[in-house]
Amino acid sequence: MIELRGVGYSYGGGNLLSGLDLELTPGSFHFLTGPSGAGKTTLLKLCYGDLKPTAGAVTIDGRDSRRMDRDGLARMRRRIGVVHQDCQFIDHLSIHENVALPLTVAGRDVAVEAANLEQLLGWVGLSRRANALPPELSGGERQRAALARAIIMDPDVIIADEPTGNIDWDMSKRLLSLLAELNRMGKTVLVATHDLALIRAAKAQVTARVLRLAGGTLSAGTEL
Amino acid sequence: MRRLQALLDAMWGDRQADRVVPPTGHTVWLTVLTSGAMAFLAVFALALSLATGRLAERWGDSLAQASTIRVSAPAEQADAQVEAVMAILVTTPGIADARALDPAEQAALLEPWLGPDLPLDTIPLPRLIEVTSDGSLDAEGLRLRLTAEVPGAVYDDHTRWREPLVAAADRLRALGWTALALIAGTLAAMVTLAAQSALAANRQVIRVLRLVGARDVYVARAFTRRFTLRAALGATLGAASGGLAVAFLPAADAAGGFLTGLGFQGAGWLLLPLIPIFAGGVAFLATRSAAFRALARFE
Numbered sequence A: 001m002i003e004l005r006g007v008g009y010s011y012g013g014g015n016l017l018s019g020l021d022l023e024l025t026p027g028s029f030h031f032l033t034g035p036s037g038a039g040k041t042t043l044l045k046l047c048y049g050d051l052k053p054t055a056g057a058v059t060i061d062g063r064d065s066r067r068m069d070r071d072g073l074a075r076m077r078r079r080i081g082v083v084h085q086d087c088q089f090i091d092h093l094s095i096h097e098n099v100a101l102p103l104t105v106a107g108r109d110v111a112v113e114a115a116n117l118e119q120l121l122g123w124v125g126l127s128r129r130a131n132a133l134p135p136e137l138s139g140g141e142r143q144r145a146a147l148a149r150a151i152i153m154d155p156d157v158i159i160a161d162e163p164t165g166n167i168d169w170d171m172s173k174r175l176l177s178l179l180a181e182l183n184r185m186g187k188t189v190l191v192a193t194h195d196l197a198l199i200r201a202a203k204a205q206v207t208a209r210v211l212r213l214a215g216g217t218l219s220a221g222t223e224l
Numbered sequence B: 001m002r003r004l005q006a007l008l009d010a011m012w013g014d015r016q017a018d019r020v021v022p023p024t025g026h027t028v029w030l031t032v033l034t035s036g037a038m039a040f041l042a043v044f045a046l047a048l049s050l051a052t053g054r055l056a057e058r059w060g061d062s063l064a065q066a067s068t069i070r071v072s073a074p075a076e077q078a079d080a081q082v083e084a085v086m087a088i089l090v091t092t093p094g095i096a097d098a099r100a101l102d103p104a105e106q107a108a109l110l111e112p113w114l115g116p117d118l119p120l121d122t123i124p125l126p127r128l129i130e131v132t133s134d135g136s137l138d139a140e141g142l143r144l145r146l147t148a149e150v151p152g153a154v155y156d157d158h159t160r161w162r163e164p165l166v167a168a169a170d171r172l173r174a175l176g177w178t179a180l181a182l183i184a185g186t187l188a189a190m191v192t193l194a195a196q197s198a199l200a201a202n203r204q205v206i207r208v209l210r211l212v213g214a215r216d217v218y219v220a221r222a223f224t225r226r227f228t229l230r231a232a233l234g235a236t237l238g239a240a241s242g243g244l245a246v247a248f249l250p251a252a253d254a255a256g257g258f259l260t261g262l263g264f265q266g267a268g269w270l271l272l273p274l275i276p277i278f279a280g281g282v283a284f285l286a287t288r289s290a291a292f293r294a295l296a297r298f299e
C-alpha cells in the first residue's frame, strides 16, 4: 500500500527524519508514537503525499510520490482517508456538506450517496449535529466528523494524526473503537498519537504494531 | 457540441463548486461596476473605430475616382468654355463619366457655408464639371491638354486634400482599436486583482479542497464561475447603456459629415452583445490564471 525506503526529510534546517523504512501492508494497524516535535505529522504527510521526501522514496500504491503530478495527487487523496491534526473544515459549510465534500469534489452525485452519508453520520454519532457549522462543534465532535469525512470515499487506507488530541477519555475510546472497527473491515490504519493509554486500550480490540519515532529515526515496534 | 458543452461547463462551473467559496459581500459589486464602466467605454471606442473605418473607406473609394474641372470665365464665355472642356473629355481615354453641375446644384453646395439668402447669381462663380475616371485616366496629360486648349479650365484632382483625410481617419481608427485593447487589458488587470484578493481570503478553503482530493480545475472553477458571471453582468449593463447613449446621440444633419457617421449601422449593432461575452471571456481567463498561480502554493 504505502512503502517508505530510506526516507529522509528536512524543512530546510537539519534533517528532521532520516533513513526511515516502513511498509504498511493491507489490513495492518499501526500506531506511531514519539515525543511532540519528533516529526510524526511530517511522517504522516510523507505517507499521503502532502510532503515529498528529501531523501529516499515513498511509494503509494506502487507509484513514487515525487513523480505524481497534481491531478495524480488529487486522485490518490481520494483513496487515502486522512484525519488531520487540526481537522481542516470549511467553516461556512455545514457538517453534512463538509463530510460530503470528498464526494462533491470528485464529481460524484451526493444525492445518490445520501443514504450512505446518513448512515455514516449516525455511525459517528453526529446525526443530530449534521446541520451545525464546524465552529459550533466540540473537539470530540469535530474529530468524529473528520473521521467520517476521511472514510466517506471508502478508502483502503486511513491515516489519523492525533485524533484524540484534545478530547476526553470516553470520546477517545469511542474514536478508537471506530478505527478498530474499520480495521476489522479490512482497512489499513495508521494512527499517530502520544497517548500511551490509548495504545494500551487498543490492545483488547485490534492487533497493532507500535512504531516509535524519536531522534529522526523509527525504532522497531512492539506487537500489541 | 460536446466540446462546447465542456467549455461552457468550465466557464460557468457548477453551483456546488461555487458554494464552497463563501460569498464576498460588497467586493462583488466592484467587479460588476468595473466591468460595466469598461464596457461602456468599449462601446464608444468601438463606435469610433467603425465610424472612422467607414469614413476612410468612403473617402478612399468614391473620391479616388472623382475629380473636378473648374472653369473660370466671364459669364458670356462660360457656356462655350464648358462645352469645349466637355468635348475634350469625350475624346480623353479613361473617363467614365463627366457632368457639368447646373447653377442650382452649385448654389446648394454653397448654401451650408454662405447661407440661403445670398444672391449667388450676382457673384461670378466658376463653373464646375464633375469627372469620374474609370481608373486609367492620365491626369497629367489631361491637365496639359486643358491648359493648352481651354485656358480658363483648371483640373482639380481630389487626391491632394483626400489623402490627409484618409490618413487621419485611418489613424483615428487605429486609436479606437488601441483604446479597445487597453480597455480589455484594464479589465483583465482589475479582475486579476479582485480574483487574487478572493483567492488570498480563501486560503483555508483552497487548502481543504486540495486535501480532500479536489483537482486544480475544480478549485479554479469555484472562482472563475463567479468572476465570469460578474464581469458578464457588468458588461451587459455597461454595453446596454453605452448603446443607448450612442443611439440617442443628437442627429447632426448632412453637413455634419464626420459626426453623422459616429454610431452603429445595421450589423454593427450586433457587435454590442459581443462585449459582455468578450468581457466574460477576459474575466474567465484572468481568474483562471490567477487561480492556477495561487494553487501552485498548495500541494
Ligand SMILES: Nc1ncnc2c1ncn2[C@@H]1O[C@H](COP(=O)(O)OP(=O)(O)O)[C@@H](O)[C@H]1O
Pocket (backbone or CB within 6 Å): A011, A016, A034, A035, A036, A037, A038, A039, A040, A041, A042, A043
Ligand atoms: N512547515 C514547517 N516548516 C518548518 N518546520 C516545520 C514545519 N512543520 C513542522 N516543522 C518542524 O518539524 C518538527 C516536527 O514537527 P511535526 O512533524 O509536526 O512533529 P510532531 O507531529 O511529532 O509533533 C518540529 O520541530 C516543527 O517545528
Ligand SMILES: [Mg+2]
Pocket (backbone or CB within 6 Å): A040, A041, A042, A085, A161, A162
Ligand atoms: Mg503532530
